[in-house]
Amino acid sequence: MVTIIPRIAFVVARGANGVIGADGDLPWRLSSDLRRFKAITTGKPIIMGRKTWESLPRRPLPGRLNIVITRQAGYQAEGACVVPDPGEAMNAAFDQARQDRVTEVCVIGGAQIYAAMMNLVERLYLTEVDAAPEGDARLPEIVEAEWREVAREAHPAGERDDHAFILRTLERA
DSSP: OOOOOOEEEEEEEEETTSEEEBTTBOSSOBHHHHHHHHHHHTTSOEEEEHHHHHHOSSSSOTTSOEEEEOOSTTOOOTTSEEESSHHHHHHHHHHHHHHHTOSEEEEOOOHHHHHHHTTTOOEEEEEEESOOOOOSEEOOOOOGGGEEEEEEEEEOOOTTBSSOEEEEEEEEO
8 A cells, every 4th residue: 555645735825025914814805816725725634823723714614624733722723623733733634634545735824834834845836916915924935946836827806806916836846
């Protein structure tokens, strides 16, 4: 039997200034990007921090194991798996991925979780938003030379999108 070793992927949208969040929410509305997010993550374990969990309009996100990292002892997240650190999150996500026979685990935020797991990520589903909003959460720097782009798709702002954006898929070089 072949053992599946899932790939770790970040799924993230960032402004031209690196901003990914403002006051516990996204600093834009991009309906087209949310559809992409759902398509990428459904059926795969997702890892997030407590603040990201609390920002979700619907909890848990259906069709995938929601794993919440928090240092708050006794924290309850109904419908999710709560763990104290990224290592425990990876163990839970990899166990679920193997059980479900999926080859990817998705990290969906926020900034502290991305920073803690940056050296582990192998794929980036990166939405580059054509805006530079004010915000208090930023994506850690992505050194482009360490990545190769495998897909790119430009999107003009649609009827339910605040801004134009580019969907990029990057893999670690």
